[in-house]
Amino acid sequence: MKAIKVVILSANSPFDAAKIGIFLLSSKYFDFFLQIFHSKRRYNTTFSYLCIVIEKKRMNEDQIERLPQEGECREGGQCGILEAASEVAQRVLEEIKTLAGTTACKSVQLVKLRQWAQSQGCWFYDRTEFGDFFDRGSENETYLSEDGTEIIKLNDFRYSDDNLTPFFERIKAHNTYFPDCAYRMIGLAENRDGEVCAVLVQPYIHDARLATKEEINDEFLRLGFYPEDNGTYYSNGQHDIFDAVDGNVLVGGDGNLYFIDTIIFPSDTGGYDTYRSLSPHFSQH
Numbered sequence: 215m216k217a218i219k220v221v222i223l224s225a226n227s228p229f230d231a232a233k234i235g236i237f238l239l240s241s242k243y244f245d246f247f248l249q250i251f252h253s254k255r256r257y258n259t260t261f262s263y264l265c266i267v268i269e270k271k272r273m274n275e276d277q278i279e280r281l282p283q284e285g286e287c288r289e290g291g292q293c294g295i296l297e298a299a300s301e302v303a304q305r306v307l308e309e310i311k312t313l314a315g316t317t318a319c320k321s322v323q324l325v326k327l328r329q330w331a332q333s334q335g336c337w338f339y340d341r342t343e344f345g346d347f348f349d350r351g352s353e354n355e356t357y358l359s360e361d362g363t364e365i366i367k368l369n370d371f372r373y374s375d376d377n378l379t380p381f382f383e384r385i386k387a388h389n390t391y392f393p394d395c396a397y398r399m400i401g402l403a404e405n406r407d408g409e410v411c412a413v414l415v416q417p418y419i420h421d422a423r424l425a426t427k428e429e430i431n432d433e434f435l436r437l438g439f440y441p442e443d444n445g446t447y448y449s450n451g452q453h454d455i456f457d458a459v460d461g462n463v464l465v466g467g468d469g470n471l472y473f474i475d476t477i478i479f480p481s482d483t484g485g486y487d488t489y490r491s492l493s494p495h496f497s498q499h
Contacts, residue, residue: 295336296399299412300382302330307377318376324410327378327402336401338413341368351475352494355405358418365418365474368403368411373477375488381412384478387453391437395419395472416474421467424460433471434458447486454479456489 303323310319331337338344344357344366353372356365374381389396397414405411425433431441439448439455447456455476462475477493479485 295401296382296385296397298334299327299330299399299402300379302327303378303382307379320371320374320377323378324371328410331402338401338403341403341406344368344413354414354475355411363418365416367397367414367416368405369414370405370407370409370411373488373492375492380479380483383480385412385414387478388473388476391453391455391478392473392476394470395474419464419466419472419474422464422472425463425465425471426460429465429471430458430460430463433463443486447489449481451481454481454485456485457493 303326306323306326307317307319310322311317328337341357345359346357348356348358348365350356353370355368355370357368358364359366369381371378371381373384385397385399395416397416399412399414401413403411403413427445431445434441434448434455437450439450441447442449442454447454448458449455455473455478457475457477458473462473464472464474466472477489479488
């Protein structure tokens with residue numbers, strides 16, 4: 215206890231205080247920790263706000279919208295895990311913005327999502343459940359299901375930058391534009407590098423070949439997207455789609471194009487700069 219108290223009192227920055235606050239919300243030592251924060255709040259505005267938020271959260275616990283209960287997330291995979299996880303991340307974002315005036319909360323969101331997934335029964339402890347290891351890309355660790363019908367991706371949130379909200383919006387946008395290879399989120403897990411990842415499932419495209427640049431361009435034009443920056447990405451004015459290159463776009467045995475692995479940002483939100491800063495295609499140059 216004494217060591218924990220020292221750690222708490224050593225937090226001087228708003229971000230460190232916010233991280234401690236998120237931990238407190240689910241701690242069995244809540245009352246002990248809260249006494250410490252109350253003793254410091256008179257000296258530090260951040261800690262004062264932190265006490266208020268923690269107390270308000272505790273008072274309203276019974277009014278929080280119900281999320282899937284333990285075990286339910288594994289049954290059928292259709293219980294809205296994507297929406298529920300998105301809400302968890304959004305609540306953290308709003309609390310951090312209130313406390314510290316920043317949107318840089320990715321590490322806190324990851325901690326909270328892990329806790330949430332474990333409590334709701336949609337945390338995968340054993341990666342062998344996903345099938346055979348298939349490939350590793352810039353953001354996805356990929357597995358082929360045992361029956362060969364699905365691809366399971368462990369996405370490490372690389373392109374979410376400083377908070378996870380854009381990731382969830384990106385998955386929803388992908389499913390809107392490319393419903394034939396839509397993602398289904400079934401939970402969270404650690405990848406081989408020990409990183410917290412979203413577990414995404416897509417149908418496996420049989421008898422596929424790589425799409426050509428011409429085929430990709432023609433399909434984007436058909437969908438109302440136009441090339442930007444010499445074809446680095448495509449935009450329809452609402453969303454910008456990156457990484458639609460050979461290997462990420464397939465032509466199935468039915469002749470249709472399947473955009474299985476693209477990066478999507480809302481237009482005019484800095485997605486181009488984020489992609490360039492995080493993509494290994496640019497970091498190699």
